[in-house]
Amino acid sequence: MASPNRRLRDRSFSPIGRDFLSTSPVPSIASISSVASGTTVVETLRSKKHHAASHVSHRPRRVIGGDSFQLPPEIPSSAIVSQTSSGGEESLDQMKCPICNETMTNLAELNAHLDEYHNDVGQGEKDNMRSKFMKYLSKAKNFTPVQALNQTFAYADISDLGFTMPLAPGISPDTSSFAPSNSGAGFAGPGALGSTSGVTFVGPHNITPAGGNGNARRVTSPAGINGSHSHAVHQKPKLTEESITRAHWQRETGNDHCSEYSCRRLLTSKTGKVNCRSCGKLFCDEHAACQMKLNKRAKWDPAHGIWARVCFSCFESRPGFNDTSGTIEDLSSLFTENRRKTVTKAHLEANLLEKRLAKLIKLLIETSDPSVKDLSMPAITGAGASQMAKGAAGAAATLATGYLKQLRNYRKQPEQSIVAWQDDKDVQDCPYCEQKFTFSLRKHHCRLCGKVVCASPETMCSSRIVLDMEAISEYLSEKMYEDIAVRVRVCKDCRAIVFGRREFSEDVAHKPNFVKVYENMVEFRRGIESLLPRFQKLLGNFDDPSKPPSHELLAEASRVRKKLLYSFQEYDTAAKRIWKMSTSSAQQAKLQSNVHMAAMQVLQLYMLPLRSLPNALKHAQT
């Protein structure tokens, strides 16, 4: 073996001894936790020449490692500082082989012994270990203290490590190049830190019992070694239930009762006596029967925690546990987004046709009265067109028939200039109702799209919309057009495109009498709902028999009651009115009777407290 290794071994072997596991100056919890955390890597780089490193944590492993590793000399010594430690000083005098437990007199003898008897690691395994070790080293190089600390304390709880600040004061002052190992247990108890001057203490108990027994099989098994290596370096410490803090536990007094509200029985050995690991209170066995994952701070941590026994209320109070609401997925905005395209397209079409219509009207007006040639046609805006629709729906035009004939002659040509008319010959059937055109079913042209359609009054494939000039007369300078109406034939589709939306919204906005009464009724209900709480608050004043309510209170209460009674009456009347309204439609009738039924339910619900007032008043007076 190469000399650096030998040297390395000389330096690092000192702590190994018989009593390595025996005594520990560290408080027991820390000791348990660090044993539990299994393996801790300890790097020793305290070589005077600053180019050797050693790996102390697992004695057997390290020994083997020392035998088989060729350490690269370029490893910066400052990268890793390892502190060897000992549970007892006597280990320096006497040592045993960690594998077979044979007692050795000095280090040289032990090394010779190891080389001779335990050098049975196969070449492949050596390579394996070597590459693992190299990987680990290069990883370790990259750790800055802060990174390492962050990594450590992300998972481990500080209090469990025995001190509250990441850098405990006990860390020896001479470790200027200190870089903590990335394992939580690498920081050991402050007591230990203080006790060993010069040699900084790193948990001695981080050696697993198996290692302490010098189990040769385990040492030579590459799996074991690799596992330990990677564990020590890459993984956070393994938690057990013992590593969860117990600082908050309720102390046993010998006269404890189960903290479960419904139980409260005296805790004996028969009932069991268990601390909930989460809230710390004492429970009987039965009421601490749940399990959840806790971290070292005894807080719920489903990702990194470990199973621990808890009471039901802690179990239940985990966020999300009692989430009783079902999933609701609101697609409204997605829908609106999709709809925008449709609506934009519809608006565009409507705009186009509206423009045509405006142009048409302008032309018609100009041609109908040649005297106003210079009249500038107002741009028909959306609002203007809406008014036109109103005209189309409502106003009847008064138009002299002679004038109309005259108009017709004037019209044809300008009409066709707006949109090309479809040739009559191309169309045999109406495109909407698919009836054949005959002598009685005449062909007509839609003035907006030019299509040939029928004008059957039953199918309404096309209709003449009457545009009330009055509606746009504000744009006209002369009074003379007031009474002129312009009629334009349009097909079903165009009509829907130009006027459909407006007709629809007007229809929705139009309130039948029934709706007005209903809204009235709802207003009364709102009134009742706002008055009732006030009234009940007033009633509350009458409850105490020893304190008769003041006169003002009584007056106030009866005033509110009067108001309420009035509202109830009105509400009832409105409901009855709706009920009795005559209608020809069965569905409407059902609607009305259901409105009435619901109103009766509301009355039943709200009238009850009102009844109790006379009692209360009487009671208050006596």
Next chain:
Amino acid sequence: MDLFKACQTYVDKLLDDSKPAARNGVYESSGGKMKILLLDNETTPILSMISTQSLLLKNEVYLMDRLDNSNRERMRHLRCLVFVRPTNDAIQAIVDELRDPKYGEYELYFSNVVKKSALERMAEADDYEVVKAVVEVFADFLVINKDLFALNLFAPQSCIFGDAPESWNTRPFMRSVEAITGALLTLKKKPLIRYEANSPLAKSLAIETLYNIQQDPKLFDFRKMDTPPVLLILDRKNDPITPLLTPWTYQAMVHEYLGIRNGRVDLSGVPDVRADMKEIVLSPEGDSFYTDSMFKNFGDLGASIKDYVDKYQSRTKSNANIESIADMKRFVEEYPEFRKLSGNVTKHVTLVSELSRRVSQDNLLEISELEQSLACNDNHANDLKQLRIFLSQNLPDDTKIRLVALYALRYERSDQGPSALPSLLDQLSRANVSPTRLLALKTLLRYAGASERQEDLFKTDSIFSRAQSGFKGLQGVENVYTQHVTLLERTLGALVKGRLRDNLYPFIEGGGSSRDKPCDIIVFFIGGVTFEESKVIAQINASTPGLRIVVGSTAMHNSKTFLDEMEFASTKWQI
């Protein structure tokens, strides 16, 4: 994991008038807009299980109709709420409706995931911009108890089986997947999926469910708990015994003898029934007597109904005793509640007395004793003797069929074999049992015979194994009529202890697995579940803190519907 509570949020959402109203207060005000609610043939029962007429009325829903009813009148002063399953038909109906809106505005609620293309189609049709909201809620199943949901997949319309017992009928298959997906979303669970290894039906359902979950990872992004929940997919064929046994708990008995369909019980066949009791609503929501006693056995039920009647009588007495004005006032004030109580008392008394009549008329106690003996003990000679006696008596055909089926299933693998089966069948046909019903019996043996089951149903009959399920408080009083322990109970017992065998109940590939003991479990039964099993679930839930189980199924079976299913399947499978 309370389905009623979870679905309540859906009803709230549906009835919510975006106006901020004090929804939890007693005096809630709503928008002042009359509403119509449009449903389809499946959402009608779904909604009726989680809501009531008066709740709808209170929230100004004054009309209800079917979306596919084309004779609806134009009423533009109404707001229209649509709650439908997102089927192609429904989407098309909505598209047609939007092109020519009958109502002033629309809110669309779907009971499951709406395809993107469907959403686009509807958006395209909405020229008038009448749609104010599009929402997915996931109540895609009937909530029967707070821990039980089901579908109505019954033969002949929706037989779940394809051409063989090993294959699905496509529509019911998709429906089941949707129901499971809906239930998972309602309960907010993204589970690991396990299934019964011997059931191709369970496996394909597991695969499809997993696929559905993975399709929508955003939807299924729930808070992670300590252990992942488990979806356990079971097949009825592994336990054909439970639906054949006479049940002895209230809810199960009502379903067995009267039939509960969508929360309603048809009593028109009951002799001397009052006119207003011909059809009754039976739901644990808002009926505290039923909630308390639905899982009680018949004996305990008798005691509690007596208490209930006594309570009612004392109320009646105090009401009859009206001497002063104060008494009158009190009476008037208490009258609505009193009337409700009186209605409820009448309802349950009617039910219980009918059950009691059936018990004595059909000789159920003795029959049940034999059934239990068949299911739980190995006593071939005695059982056979008793069985022959019953077959010679004047009993309903289905009772005889059930007994023979139990005998055949029980002794199929025993040393003697079901040696007497041919002669029993012969005896049945001589007793004029319909040949198709006999065929149903044979189909049952083909469907769920010993070679089709993966575990020995009858091995647990020893005292030792009876303790196996290990749920505390479930054993109760040893009762000769309720000895049988369902396979479900044993399976769940193993599952919560983390001892369910991986080879019999594997995790679905690609869906993850875990060694941890699950706390939240959703069981889905292919081929129907019984109220007896739902009782087991309810009792486990009540007695084991921290463990929450919900069970779902393709159908709520009683012995009749189970045999009907087999009878219909026999025409499909050519056995």
